[in-house]
Amino acid sequence: MKVTIHDVAKYAGVSIKTVSRVTNNEPSVKQATVDKVNEAIRALNYQPNQSARSLAGTKSYVIGFVYDNPNAYYVIDMQNGILSACREQGYELLIHPCDAAQEGICDKLVALVNQARLAGLVLTPPLSEDPAVLNALDAIDVNYVRIIAGAEADGQSGLSVLVDDRTGAVNITEHLLALGHTRIAFLTGEMSHQSTLERLAGYQQAMSARGVQIPEHYIVEGKYSFESGVNGAKQLLALEQRPTAIVACNDEIAAGVLVAARLDGVEVPTQLSIVGFEDSPFSRQTWPKLTTVHQPNSEIARVATQVLIATRQQQKAPKSTVFVPEAIIRESSDKVPPINKI
Structure with a gap:
C-alpha cells in the first residue's frame, strides 16, 4: 500500500x-x-505527490528549466544542478528546450508558465539576456532567476547568477602570453550570446595590457560547435603568418581546432597551443587534453535554483551571486617555439 x-x-x-x-x-x-x-x-x-500539492493549494512545486543551447554537456550539467536543489526542497523539475529566435517565443513561455503552473523558471542564455522575454515574464509576475555572463548585474529585473567570463578569458590569455605567445588568435561563439562578448573582451583586455596588437583577421566569428572550430582553425592556419596559439570560446570549438591542426600536420602544443573554455568533457577526452577555463555549471545551476526557491518562500537570499571561472592548465598549451618568437 x-x-x-x-x-x-x-x-x-x-x-x-x-x-x-x-x-x-x-x-x-x-x-x-x-x-x-x-x-x-x-x-x-x-x-x-508534487502535482497534487500544486493542485490542492495556491502554490506550485514545479521549477521550469528553459534553455536554447546545442551543447549537451552544458544542458546536462545545468539539469543536474537544478535537480539537486529541487530535491533538497521537495520540488519537481520540468525541462523545456526551445528556440530563442522563434517567432512568438515570449507568448510560448507565458503559456508554458500558466499551463504547467510553474513555481518559477531558471533561464539560461540567450533567453536570460533577452529583454523581451524578461518583460513578458514580469507581466505575469512569475518568479525567475537568470544565469548570465558578466561580473555585475545588467540592470534588468529579477534574480541573477553571474558568471565572470571576462576574468576567465583574461586569465587564460595571460597564460599564453606568459608562455611567450604574441600571435594569439580567437575563435568566437555566436555573437548574440553575452558570454561570447565577455570572453572576447577578456582576450582583448589581456592582449592590450601587454601592448600586443591583434590583427583583424585573428578574430574569427563562428558558433559554439565542433564544426565551427574546424572551419575557423582552417582559416587561421592558412594565413601567411599564422598564430602560434588559439583561444577558443568553448571546448567544443577547441576540440575542432585540434582536429584541424592534426589534419594540417601541425603539432599541438609544440607548433600550436590551443585553449578552450568551460572545462566540459570535451577538454578531457581529446589528445592532448585541453587547457581550459573551469566553469562549474552544475554548481551555478544549483545555487541559482536555491536562490529562486528561497525567494519564493520569502526567505532571505542574495539578489545576485558571482562565479569566477578558473584556468585549468593541461597539455595542449606550451611555450612558443623559438623560431616563432617575435
Missing part, C-alpha cells in the same frame, strides 16, 4: 495540516515539530 499523508500524520502524532506545512517548507512550524514529521517521512519512506 502506498504511504499517504494521513499515515505520516498518524505516525508523527500531528494533524494532516501540520504535515502539509512541513512538506511545503513553511517557516512558521516549530523545529521540534519539523523534526518529528521528517522522522515520520523517513521511517515510512513517504513521497509527496
Whole structure:
C-alpha cells in the first residue's frame, strides 16, 4: 500500500495540516515539530505527490528549466544542478528546450508558465539576456532567476547568477602570453550570446595590457560547435603568418581546432597551443587534453535554483551571486617555439 499523508500524520502524532506545512517548507512550524514529521517521512519512506500539492493549494512545486543551447554537456550539467536543489526542497523539475529566435517565443513561455503552473523558471542564455522575454515574464509576475555572463548585474529585473567570463578569458590569455605567445588568435561563439562578448573582451583586455596588437583577421566569428572550430582553425592556419596559439570560446570549438591542426600536420602544443573554455568533457577526452577555463555549471545551476526557491518562500537570499571561472592548465598549451618568437 502506498504511504499517504494521513499515515505520516498518524505516525508523527500531528494533524494532516501540520504535515502539509512541513512538506511545503513553511517557516512558521516549530523545529521540534519539523523534526518529528521528517522522522515520520523517513521511517515510512513517504513521497509527496508534487502535482497534487500544486493542485490542492495556491502554490506550485514545479521549477521550469528553459534553455536554447546545442551543447549537451552544458544542458546536462545545468539539469543536474537544478535537480539537486529541487530535491533538497521537495520540488519537481520540468525541462523545456526551445528556440530563442522563434517567432512568438515570449507568448510560448507565458503559456508554458500558466499551463504547467510553474513555481518559477531558471533561464539560461540567450533567453536570460533577452529583454523581451524578461518583460513578458514580469507581466505575469512569475518568479525567475537568470544565469548570465558578466561580473555585475545588467540592470534588468529579477534574480541573477553571474558568471565572470571576462576574468576567465583574461586569465587564460595571460597564460599564453606568459608562455611567450604574441600571435594569439580567437575563435568566437555566436555573437548574440553575452558570454561570447565577455570572453572576447577578456582576450582583448589581456592582449592590450601587454601592448600586443591583434590583427583583424585573428578574430574569427563562428558558433559554439565542433564544426565551427574546424572551419575557423582552417582559416587561421592558412594565413601567411599564422598564430602560434588559439583561444577558443568553448571546448567544443577547441576540440575542432585540434582536429584541424592534426589534419594540417601541425603539432599541438609544440607548433600550436590551443585553449578552450568551460572545462566540459570535451577538454578531457581529446589528445592532448585541453587547457581550459573551469566553469562549474552544475554548481551555478544549483545555487541559482536555491536562490529562486528561497525567494519564493520569502526567505532571505542574495539578489545576485558571482562565479569566477578558473584556468585549468593541461597539455595542449606550451611555450612558443623559438623560431616563432617575435
